[in-house]
Amino acid sequence: MNKIKNSPLVLCIMDGWGLRDQKNCNSVKLAQTPNFDKFFKSYPSCKLEASGEYVGLPANQIGNSEVGHMNIGSGRVVLQSLPRINEAFKDKKVFDIKEFKDFFKNHQNNKTIHIIGLCSTGGVHSHENHIVNICKLVSKKVKKIKLHLFSDGRDTLPNEFGKIIHEFTSKIPKSVKISTLIGRYYSMDRDNRWERIEKAYNLIIDGESKYKCNNIVQAITEAYARNETDEFVSPTSINDYKGIENGDSLLIVNFRSDRVRELLESFLKDDFSFFNRNNNNAPFINALGMNEYSEELNKYIPSIFKNEIHKDTLGEIISQSKLKQLRIAETEKYPHVTFFFNGGHEKEYELEERILIPSPKVATYDIKPEMSAFKIRDELINCIKNKIYDFIVVNFANPDMVGHTGNLDATIKAVETVDNCIGDITTEIKKINGTILITADHGNCEQMWDDQSNSVHTAHTTNLVPFIMINENQNIVKLTDGKLSDIAPTVLELLGIKQPKSMTGQTLIT
Template sequence: MTDATPTSVTHHKAFLIILDGWGITKDPAVSAISQAQSPVMNRLLRTCPHAKGSASGPDVGLPDGQFGNSEVGHLNIGAGRIVWQELSRIDQSIADGDFKRNPAIQNALSAAQTTGRLHVFGLLGDGGVHAHIHHLQAMLALANEHGIPHVYVHAFTDGRDTSPSSGAGFIGDLQSFISDKPNVKIATIIGRYYAMDRDKRWERTERAYRALMDGDGEVVTNDALQSTLQKRYAEGETDEFLSPILIGDHEANITQSRIQSGDPLVCINFRGDRARQLLKSFLAFDDVDFAGAQPLKHEGPIATFTAYDETFGSFVEVAYPPQQLTNTLGQVIAAQGLQQLRVAETEKYAHVTYFLNGGVEEPNRGEERLLIPSPKVATYDLQPEMSAIELTDTLVPKIESGAFDLVVLNYANPDMVGHTGNFDAAVKAIETVDTQLGRCLEAASVGGYRTLIIADHGNADVMIKPDGSPHTAHTTAKVPIILVEPSADGLYTSETSAEGSNQPKSNTFEASASEWTLRDGKLADIAPTLLDLMALDQPPEMTGHSLIGPRLESDE
């Protein structure tokens, strides 16, 4: 809990808008952001104080050169300090030998020595967003050291935080790594689209579950695995969308390598949001909604590298429990007796709530949440607007009312559509967000909010790789930080618009003049900056710094 106490000083209202995946462009030719028509953002950058923020590498608690992601970004934003991420924690644990002594991992290995079987599963690749191949290799090496007779690897191919057809290379690396470990076998290959859904598309999760448990999928030999992957690629089926491949010489091999009820399981993913649904299936939670027979609860021990869901409780042993963060942004606002609102569509709802609150599921006192369902489409390039318009429609009256002291909004489009690699769709996503941003700022003027516009990481700023193929991963780009403040005359000189229009009242906005300046910084500086704008004290736990610079001298 926070130890901050309510202040008697008059505070200001603040509005934080997070444009997920909107990095600052270096090469306009490959940037959907540069190619899009974005009059609102262009006008803001001409007329409002703005700066650049670091959202990758050590500035957000990641290894040098590692791009950021939404989870990492929102944790740092809400914490107001650099939060060292699980990727770095586990890397260090492996390097110093603590990994081999980790109680959760040791318990799984001890159980496997009794049963003679161990299943290790998770995302395969070096994207570093949800998992890392180095962690998988460390786990397999340790299992080999313990002499587990049968170790089965169920690999989820990426193609989203890595190149779309890079999975064959990572599988080749894995094959080489286990070539001197005859007890370790690759048992299953399946795309993350199925194994790591987070949007309650249970039909996807069920397909992964049936492959792991029942052996539903295409059977190929280990020798034919690479040629099978190349054939899939040639047919347009990239890593993210690989339907299940089961590896074995005959049916008995496939049956032997499936997960059986008493088998110990280890999931190497260190990010929880895309691992929850599959784990819930193993635990037979009530909200699992399969079309076929509902799953039975797995009776063997389950270890996960990090905590995926508080409701898992004692059913799952966590190797690296979450760090306890106190005096996060939400806690400070709540301690002042103020009201806050968190707003997102489904894809980013956990980020503006759980992650922004430092990994705490429970809302703060006075914290309301507004969730708009994401569209039910196979991939978001089919509907690049996503639910941004509906989100804004619902939010605008709440902003205009001025009822909340702090509002945090996430627009998912630049990130989620950027991940598809579809350039034209990403351009449409940017244009959609730009239009809705204008509507939000008009409402903020009515409600009297100081608005800070930021991004949590890059993505749509690079859509094409040097070889001309689609770029689907995040980037290490700096992100924009823009301050927009209301004035007595309103934020914009706006003309009236049709009732119910989802367009701003005018596309010839004039942002009110600002006396503020902004300094460059990092995501850990956002919470201190917001508190500064709100005239609230920054707690000592927040080691970030306000980016508000000295006021400009008046010409009068």
């Protein structure tokens, strides 16, 4: 570790920890959080915008972990995929995109195009309007179209799918046949739970399912009768769907990468081995994605839209300054402190190291609300004691991941776990005169009930998030309220590093 002022500097991201004054169904207010309460009151602190136009999303759109980490790490408001794609459909530019044209050139006559993705108003991984627009465009070129829908219930209310499906089906062309329904719990795993992905694979590729329905309304109605919420809808085939045929094409409509990678690997990679595919070959040869999903998957699936890779991110500037940095998180948030924090840059920067702590293998995280937080804490404290790194980014997933379950008691325990961890980490940082910045990427756990729908609230929020600066030499510093992209300039100021012009955020230190 180099001798540089205010280092080591730990940037601690409490994922999904928002601020809300009302106490009812507010995990943060209901939990015992002596460390957070003391820190927020006794040290320089402020509040940050983490949603809508402040993070490059449409106004009033909830923030999310991808967007939050990208804004924090880039130090600028990053225009996100949702508004970029909205604009492209509005201007009718999609038909002119080369990859879109090539997809139809490569599609075999009299074969089916399978459109697959999350049907959601959440706008986090996809949007129902994008599916409608894609269906309309494809129906102008191809007669045989089958639609495979994932229900949300995680970035939306738990039973929203049943409320939106009537209007959704009225918007798509009649030539588009809805063929399957499955909850995102199975189809959008990102934690190597291949037994879940296998269920989605068998449904879409082979038409294999326990439940069979005549139409999508019957499918979701029967799922609710089984006490399944949208996220957990069992694989259901619709209208006697039998699976794909040789020569069929794939079009995936999710624009966010982290929760479609596993399913796409099973669809596209010949050397896939995580479960047994019946014919042992990649079922789709011709495929198209809404967005780029990874450097590896780019070999198999071109995309309509391209990811923007941002330069002069916080991680890159730290690296150029010859400082050693660490990223540490458990599996659920590991891509966020690496790929997304680095502005879409997949590989480590020079002098950047990464520690991945496996997330616990449980069905849902309310079963184990502490997740892997204590393992992260212990590993991080060891790094602090050994004075290895100048800059550390750590993510605690608990408030977000447990908050998504809708279980208030478990989420309170999750919040208390993180409070315990930030207390212990701060104690160690103080011993070596370092700095810890405590913040969040978006809200979630502070609102666990939706009065309007009279149901649990499992989605993110538009609430502000905290920002706390703890450094015994900086106690008289004043902070001003801001937005997530102001964090990186603040880090650079504390470390005495010049802020690049492309980093347009403003330091929070007044």
